Amino acid sequence: MEFLSYLISGISLGSVYAIIALGYTMVYGIAKMLNFAHGDVIMIGGYVSFCAMFYLGLPPVVATLLAVLACTALGIIIERLAYKPLRSAPSLAVLITAIGVSYFLQNSALLIWKAAAKVYPPVIDGSAQLFDGQLKIPYISILTVFACLIIMAALSLFVSKTKMGKAMRACSEDKGAAQLMGINVDATISITFAIGSALAAIAGVLMCSAYPSLMPTTGSMPGIKAFTAAVFGGIGSIPGAFLGGLLLGIIESMAKAYISTNLANSIVFAVLIVVLLVKPAGLLGKYVPEKV
Amino acid sequence: MSTVLKVDDINVYYGSIHAIKGISFEVNEGEIVTLIGANGAGKSTTLNTVSGLLRSRTGSVTFLDQDLGKVPAHKVVTKGLALVPEGRRIFQQMTVQENLDMGAFIRKGGNIEEDMEMVFDYFPRLKERRWQIAGTLSGGEQQMLAMGRALMSQPKLLMLDEPSMGLAPILVEQIFEIIQNLHKAGKTILLVEQNAQAALSVADRGYVLETGKIVTSGTGAELLASPAIKKAYLGG
Ligand SMILES: Nc1ncnc2c1ncn2[C@@H]1O[C@H](COP(=O)(O)OP(=O)(O)O)[C@@H](O)[C@H]1O
Numbered sequence: 001m002e003f004l005s006y007l008i009s010g011i012s013l014g015s016v017y018a019i020i021a022l023g024y025t026m027v028y029g030i031a032k033m034l035n036f037a038h039g040d041v042i043m044i045g046g047y048v049s050f051c052a053m054f055y056l057g058l059p060p061v062v063a064t065l066l067a068v069l070a071c072t073a074l075g076i077i078i079e080r081l082a083y084k085p086l087r088s089a090p091s092l093a094v095l096i097t098a099i100g101v102s103y104f105l106q107n108s109a110l111l112i113w114k115a116a117a118k119v120y121p122p123v124i125d126g127s128a129q130l131f132d133g134q135l136k137i138p139y140i141s142i143l144t145v146f147a148c149l150i151i152m153a154a155l156s157l158f159v160s161k162t163k164m165g166k167a168m169r170a171c172s173e174d175k176g177a178a179q180l181m182g183i184n185v186d187a188t189i190s191i192t193f194a195i196g197s198a199l200a201a202i203a204g205v206l207m208c209s210a211y212p213s214l215m216p217t218t219g220s221m222p223g224i225k226a227f228t229a230a231v232f233g234g235i236g237s238i239p240g241a242f243l244g245g246l247l248l249g250i251i252e253s254m255a256k257a258y259i260s261t262n263l264a265n266s267i268v269f270a271v272l273i274v275v276l277l278v279k280p281a282g283l284l285g286k287y288v289p290e291k292v
Numbered sequence: 293m294s295t296v297l298k299v300d301d302i303n304v305y306y307g308s309i310h311a312i313k314g315i316s317f318e319v320n321e322g323e324i325v326t327l328i329g330a331n332g333a334g335k336s337t338t339l340n341t342v343s344g345l346l347r348s349r350t351g352s353v354t355f356l357d358q359d360l361g362k363v364p365a366h367k368v369v370t371k372g373l374a375l376v377p378e379g380r381r382i383f384q385q386m387t388v389q390e391n392l393d394m395g396a397f398i399r400k401g402g403n404i405e406e407d408m409e410m411v412f413d414y415f416p417r418l419k420e421r422r423w424q425i426a427g428t429l430s431g432g433e434q435q436m437l438a439m440g441r442a443l444m445s446q447p448k449l450l451m452l453d454e455p456s457m458g459l460a461p462i463l464v465e466q467i468f469e470i471i472q473n474l475h476k477a478g479k480t481i482l483l484v485e486q487n488a489q490a491a492l493s494v495a496d497r498g499y500v501l502e503t504g505k506i507v508t509s510g511t512g513a514e515l516l517a518s519p520a521i522k523k524a525y526l527g528g
């Protein structure tokens with residue numbers, strides 16, 4: 001029973017990582033950049049929804065919607081102002097800019113919302129009791145897992161079936177060839193950032209509901225974990241991000257429960273290193289040979 | 293005979309490298325025109341400039357009486373210009389069918405299915421491999437797919453950048469046969485090749501490029517017969 005409860009909390013945590021990792025992986029797949037500010041967008045999503053619920057007294061659904069809107073706009077603005085001018089710059093310059101954006105967001109949050117942790121009001125309370133109350137599953141865990149599954153399914157359909165989704169895949173393979181097909185690469189990258197940031201907002205709401213302490217640095221650790229998850233699953237791959245996130249959450253939860261809370265993170269990263277040694281492209285990463 | 297493409301005095305740079313030095317040429321309706329030249333002469337740079345992927349500092353590119361100078365790269369195909377780029381650059385992780393769909397990206401409805409059948413008539417191999425991932429095709433099949441993909445946009449001018457590159461002689465023959473079939477069907481084609489022999493034998497007219505300049509031009513037959521061309525490009 002104990003094991004089951006750790007497994008469920010691992011799956012729930014993993015679902016949050018997966019939602020964040022999906023954003024990471026899509027941006028990487030299409031813009032070919034690691035958006036290290038992605039984690040901080042989660043934090044902004046957390047604060048926006050917090051303010052909507054706490055100060056304005058809005059219902060959780062509306063607060064989530066506001067957070068999604070705010071983060072989508074933020075994602076588009078970040079891309080326009082910080083990354084677009086660097087489209088043809090070396091990737092190191094882009095990486096450093098992303099780190100800069102990350103600090104900028106954290107410090108802006110510090111100015112606006114101060115350093116003291118806010119206690120986040122969960123979007124749903126309570127838990128389901130199973131086996132005569134021996135196993136408690138928080139409703140937020142159930143909601144998180146379902147949200148993750150729906151997002152994953154919707155994204156897969158979007159990318160494989162819609163015109164915009166196909167444009168994204170084309171851009172991710174070859175931007176020049178995509179342009180020759182008539183695809184507006186800049187617009188496609190903007191939309192990718194918008195989607196990734198909207199997902200970050202949702203992840204922010206779900207995560208803060210499960211772990212209700214909200215600070216300007218709240219997004220950075222989950223951001224790094226989700227990045228790890230994306231690499232673990234195979235960066236650029238949507239099912240990979242999902243699988244990577246889920247596994248990472250489960251490993252972390254089990255390590256915390258059965259080995260050591262302090263070592264949990266080290267174990268997570270050790271697993272990553274082993275996986276990458278065996279499969280350099282990640283679990284579901286594809287290696288496509290070039291043909292002449 | 294109306295002019296489809298007019299390139300007038302273009303100069304293209306890569307940073308400080310002056311790759312194209314004042315090139316002018318034109319392509320008329322229904323013609324196959326070829327640009328030939330050695331590796332590094334500036335053939336691809338010229339085609340990429342016409343397609344809007346690169347920009348000229350001077351002069352103009354006029355397509356069907358419209359100045360392409362200010363048209364963004366992704367809009368060029370909507371004007372009726374399709375480029376089959378050097379090295380094919382098909383979408384390796386997509387299926388053959390999806391690649392052809394991408395070729396028709398700018399089209400809204402219409403007879404896309406019909407055109408796909410037309411592409412399959414030119415390239416029956418593609419029909420057999422319709423659901424295969426494009427990256428698993430052989431080099432020759434990938435070239436066919438790249439050409440089919442370009443045809444899906446219903447181009448008024450088809451530009452081919454070294455379609456014979458890296459292919460076995462038998463496949464080169466096949467590709468050039470298809471180019472001639474397209475020509476017979478009334479397509480206007482701008483063909484860039486290092487394989488001067490093959491290109492000149494199908495072309496109505498040709499231009500010879502050397503280090504970013506046009507050094508000679510003439511009909512396909514004239515250039516094939518020219519002693520200077522024979523010496524430089526046709527192996528004596
Ligand atoms: N991306 C690039 N950066 C710098 N120089 C380039 C680039 N692409 C081509 N060049 C240079 O421009 C010239 C023309 O190249 P290109 O148009 O590719 O020739 P071709 O297609 O005839 O082989 C060459 O000298 C080549 O080295």
Ligand SMILES: [Mg+2]
Nearest residue numbers: 335336337378
């Ligand atoms: Mg070339």
